[in-house]
Each structure stands twice: as C-alpha cells, then as structure tokens.
Amino acid sequence: MPNSGPKGPLDGLTVADFSRVLAGPLATMMLGDLGADVIKIERPGTGDDTRAWGPPFTAEGTSAYYLSVNRNKRSVTLDLRESGELAHAREIAIGADVIIENFRAETMEGFGLGFDELSEENPGLIYCRISGFGSGEGRDLPGYDFIAQALSGLMSITGNSGGAPMKTGVAIVDVLTGLNATIGILAALHERDASGVGQRVEVNLFSSALAGLVNQASSYLTTGIVPHRLGNLHPSIAPYETLATATMPIAVAVGNDRQFEALCEALEAPKLALDERWVSNADRVQNRAELAEKLEALLRARDCATWIERLQDRGVPCGAVNGIDDAFSLAEQLGIEATCTIPTKDGEPARSVANPIVFSRTPATYRHPPPELGADTQSFLDESFGR
Numbered sequence: 001m002p003n004s005g006p007k008g009p010l011d012g013l014t015v016a017d018f019s020r021v022l023a024g025p026l027a028t029m030m031l032g033d034l035g036a037d038v039i040k041i042e043r044p045g046t047g048d049d050t051r052a053w054g055p056p057f058t059a060e061g062t063s064a065y066y067l068s069v070n071r072n073k074r075s076v077t078l079d080l081r082e083s084g085e086l087a088h089a090r091e092i093a094i095g096a097d098v099i100i101e102n103f104r105a106e107t108m109e110g111f112g113l114g115f116d117e118l119s120e121e122n123p124g125l126i127y128c129r130i131s132g133f134g135s136g137e138g139r140d141l142p143g144y145d146f147i148a149q150a151l152s153g154l155m156s157i158t159g160n161s162g163g164a165p166m167k168t169g170v171a172i173v174d175v176l177t178g179l180n181a182t183i184g185i186l187a188a189l190h191e192r193d194a195s196g197v198g199q200r201v202e203v204n205l206f207s208s209a210l211a212g213l214v215n216q217a218s219s220y221l222t223t224g225i226v227p228h229r230l231g232n233l234h235p236s237i238a239p240y241e242t243l244a245t246a247t248m249p250i251a252v253a254v255g256n257d258r259q260f261e262a263l264c265e266a267l268e269a270p271k272l273a274l275d276e277r278w279v280s281n282a283d284r285v286q287n288r289a290e291l292a293e294k295l296e297a298l299l300r301a302r303d304c305a306t307w308i309e310r311l312q313d314r315g316v317p318c319g320a321v322n323g324i325d326d327a328f329s330l331a332e333q334l335g336i337e338a339t340c341t342i343p344t345k346d347g348e349p350a351r352s353v354a355n356p357i358v359f360s361r362t363p364a365t366y367r368h369p370p371p372e373l374g375a376d377t378q379s380f381l382d383e384s385f386g387r
Contacts, residue, residue, distance in 0.1 A: 008035020009362040013189075016092050017041060017073065018101035018108070020048040022145070022171055023130050023205070025069040026178030027185070028100055032072030033355040033364040039092060039380065040070065040371065044077040047373040062370075069178075070370035071342050071352060076381075077374035080111050088381065089113065094122050095384075098185055102130040105139040115200045125198040126188045128181050134204045143205050145171035152209030157216055160231040177208040238284040239263070242321060244296045247303040252295075253317040257281065262314040266307075267298040342366045 013036040017028040025040075025048065032038040042048055050066040057063055076092070078085040093099055093113055101108050108114050108129075115127040129135075132143020149155050149167045159166035184201040192198055210217060216227045219235065227235060232251075234240035239260075242249040254260050257273075257280065264273040272278060272294060277287040284291055299307060304320055311318040322330065331338035341349035343366075355364035 007362065008033070008365050009359065011035035013037065013098065014096045015039065015098045015100065016096035018099065018103070018113075019130060020102070021050055022069060022174040023143075023177040023181065023203075024100050024102045025050075026175060027128070027130075027181040028073065029069045029071060030178070030182045030355070031098070031185070032368075033366070034357075035362070035365065036098075038073040039096075039376075040073040040075045041089060041092065042075055042077050042373060044079050044374065047075070047077065051373060062372075067370045068353070071366060072368050073371055074368070074376035074380060075371035075374055076377045078377075080113075086111060088384075090118075091384070093118055094125075096122075096125065097189070098126045098128065100128040100130065100181065100185070102143065104142075105131070105135070119198060123197055124192055126185055126192065126201060127198065128185050128201040128203070130177060130181055131202070131204045133206045135202060138204075138206065145174040145205065148173045148205035148209045152206060153213065153216075154209055157213075157227050157229055159229045161229050161233075163229065163231075165229070173205050173209045173212070176212045177203055177205050180208050180211075233288065236285065237281060238288040239291060239295060241292065243292060243299055245299045245302065245304040245307055247305075249321050250299065250304050250307055250311075251319050251321055252311070254284075255317070259316055260284070263295075263311065263316045266310045266314050266316060267295070269294075269298055340366050342369050344369050345372070 010031055013031070015028055015031050015036045015038045017024065017038050017040045019025055019028065020042075028036075028038045028040070040048075046052070048066060048070070050069075051063055053065040054063045058067070078089045080086050080089055090112060099113075099115075099118070101113075106114075109117070115125070115129075118127065119125050130143070131139065132148065133139070133141045146167055149158075149172075150165070152173070154173070155165035155167055158168060180203045181201070184203060188199050188201050215236070219225065219227055232241045237253075237255060240253050240255070242251050252263070254263055260278070260281075261270070261273040264270050272291075276283070278284045278291055308318055308320060320326070328338055337354050339351050340354040342352050344350050350369065352366065357364060
C-alpha cells in the first residue's frame with residue numbers, strides 16, 4: 001500500500017514512472033523518499049534494464065545497480081503493446097500528478113501516452129521527459145552517459161595531463177540529469193499550486209553535462225581558450241591537488257593566501273609563503289610545478305595521518321584519499337547518516353545509501369524495498385480497477 005509510515009513532504013503525490021536505468025529512476029526514487037507514491041511501470045519478463053546489470057548481485061540474485069535507485073516504488077508490469085494492459089497504463093497516467101519517461105522520441109506518443117493527449121484529460125499533469133540530446137536534431141540519438149561524457153567535453157578535461165581522456169568513476173551525467181529532472185518537477189508542481197495547470201518538463205543528458213562543466217565552461221566562453229586535462233590539479237587554484245607524503249597521498253585544497261601561509265607554517269617552512277613565486281594565488285598557479293616539488297619534499301618527512309592532523313589544526317583544508325569503505329566509516333565518525341535501512345520481503349533490514357537531504361520536520365523515509373519485477377501488479381490492479 002502507498003506511503004505506509006511517517007508522512008513526507010510529498011505525501012499524497014502520485015508518480016507514474018515509465019523510465020528505466022539511472023537518470024529517471026534516480027529522480028523518481030528521490031520523489032519516493034520524500035513521500036510520493038511511485039508506480040514503476042515495467043516490461044513483463046525483463047523489466048528495468050538494470051535488473052540484469054551485474055555482477056555484483058545479492059545472494060538472492062538481485063543486481064546491486066538496480067537496488068541503488070529503486071526503493072520506495074511499486075512495480076507494475078504492463079505490456080504496452082497489448083490493448084488491455086495499455087488501457088491500464090493510460091488510466092495510471094491520467095490519474096498521476098507526475099509522469100516521467102525516457103523512451104526514444106515519439107514512443108510514448110505512439111502509445112497514446114504523450115503529454116498533449118494526456119493533459120487534455122488531466123490539465124494539472126506534470127510530464128517530465130528525459131532524453132539524451134534534446135527534442136531537436138538530436139532527438140533520435142540514444143542517451144548513454146558515457147557518450148554524453150565524451151561529446152560534452154567532460155572526458156577531455158578528465159584524466160592526467162598528456163594521458164588519455166577518461167570518464168568519471170560513476171555515470172555522473174545521468175546523476176546530474178536525474179537531479180535536474182527532480183528540480184524541474186518540483187518547480188512545476190510549485191507553479192501548478194498557483195496556476196492549477198501542469199506542464200511539460202524536459203531535461204537531457206547533453207545539456208546537463210554542459211551545465212555541469214560550470215567554471216570550465218565559463219572559462220572557455222569567457223576567454224575562448226579550450227581547457228585541457230590537468231589530472232588532480234585545479235585550473236585556477238594552487239596548491240589544490242594530491243601531494244605525496246611518506247605513506248599515502250594527501251589531498252590539499254588551499255583556497256586563499258591565509259591558508260597557504262598556514263600550510264607553510266604546518267610544514268615548518270614559513271619562508272615559502274614569502275617567496276615571490278608563490279605570494280599570491282595567481283603566482284602559485286603560474287609556478288605550480290616548482291611549488292609542488294617543494295611541498296612534496298617536505299611532506300615526505302612524515303606520514304599522511306600526521307600531516308592531516310597538523311594541517312587541520314591550522315585550518316588548512318585537507319584529507320586522505322579514501323576508498324569507499326573508508327568514506328562510509330568517516331561519515332559515521334562525523335555523525336552523518338550516510339546509510340539507511342530498508343525493509344525486505346523476508347523481514348531482515350538491508351543497508352542502502354541514505355537520501356542526502358535533511359529536513360527538520362518531514363524527513364525522507366524508507367518505506368519500501370526496491371520491488372521485485374511485477375511484485376505489485378495484481379494488488380495494484382485489484383485496488384485501482386477492481387480486477
């Protein structure tokens with residue numbers, strides 16, 4: 001049943017989720033965490049593509065990828081090519097506050113599930129379409145994060161200087177697009193409160209990737225100079241990089257002259273801050289290679305943990321280069337609720353990554369585990385259509 005347990009800020013909102021893989025399911029999971037009733041419409045037999053993406057799989061054979069973005073949903077399997085099941089899908093869509101889909105262009109329209117047709121019967125409908133490359137000339141291009149990273153220039157600035165272009169360690173463009181979709185949906189819902197009328201919301205991977213270039217995109221648009229790969233270096237700040245110590249590398253993020261002076265004091269080399277090559281940030285960026293050589297010569301005298309303590313005591317932003325296991329341990333030490341528990345069909349709680357948004361009154365809730373394929377089809381149809 002929808003929304004059993006504490007009410008979230010989106011309690012009472014119904015979302016029909018026709019999306020699959022990552023960007024769309026991430027957006028609908030965010031809405032579900034905040035209290036919305038999310039109905040995940042899937043293909044019979046196969047369902048969301050990510051159900052088969054692995055390893056890793058759980059002991060029960062469920063894909064870890066699928067689990068990452070599908071809690072707080074109900075799975076209803078419907079074959080849109082079969083008239084009776086398409087009619088059910090249409091009823092679900094008409095009754096929803098929000099629809100989100102990421103099919104190829106005109107697919108939903110071909111089933112009679114496009115915005116123009118549905119909004120005639122539900123004028124308040126918020127209809128979010130996610131595509132790879134927009135609704136213009138790129139409408140038929142398939143939307144894959146890896147291709148968006150390549151075409152957007154993101155890969156061209158990722159990786160070591162002189163090395164090969166690299167993608168990021170996660171499908172970051174899909175993540176950005178999913179968050180943009182969530183923002184767009186919430187904005188449209190707020191506007192609907194005033195106007196009473198819904199609207200179409202469109203986001204695409206390519207635009208999200210370009211917007212996600214932030215200062216690098218601004219640098220190019222402002223100067224005409226094309227940014228290039230710098231590894232862990234920052235194009236506009238120094239030292240803002242990883243530096244070798246006697247043990248493991250340390251990440252140092254010196255954002256101003258005061259912090260640089262504090263760094264030099266921690267290294268017991270205060271005169272470095274007075275050297276004309278490194279007096280200002282612009283000087284440090286211009287002469288970053290020589291500076292890094294000097295800093296690493298000093299840092300190699302002690303282990304990483306010792307330097308972190310010394311630098312943090314002086315207000316210098318720094319940290320170890322953690323593995324993911326270390327990162328979750330650190331979150332626990334810092335009192336950050338980075339994990340949550342979700343129910344499972346056998347009653348044993350399972351760990352999941354917590355929603356990162358903290359509310360003072362209406363927190364995110366974790367009511368339902370990522371559903372097995374079609375687990376809610378019969379109960380939902382019985383509840384909704386008396387079947």
